[in-house]
Amino acid sequence: MSGVVLRGVVRAVGMLRYGKVASLDEAMAAAGYRDRKYFNKLVHKAFGKSLAELDANNQ
Numbered sequence: 001m002s003g004v005v006l007r008g009v010v011r012a013v014g015m016l017r018y019g020k021v022a023s024l025d026e027a028m029a030a031a032g033y034r035d036r037k038y039f040n041k042l043v044h045k046a047f048g049k050s051l052a053e054l055d056a057n058n059q
Contacts, residue, residue, distance in 0.1 A: 008032060009042045013054060024055055 012031035014020075021027045025036075033039045040051045047054065 005042060006046055009039070009046045012039075013043065013047070016055070024051060 008031040012027040012033070015030060016024060016027040021030060028034070028036065028039050033042075036051075043049070043051050043054065
């Protein structure tokens, strides 16, 4: 995974985790991603967890 892709994924997950955005869709849009399935794949590669697990931890 390239550094640019990883940076976007980490940015989106960080914004979601620290309350800068209200939803996962807003975080994805802010990082420039539209396809949820592809984004989930990138998150799983970067963090070893799915979006659902990260979102559940955020609640």
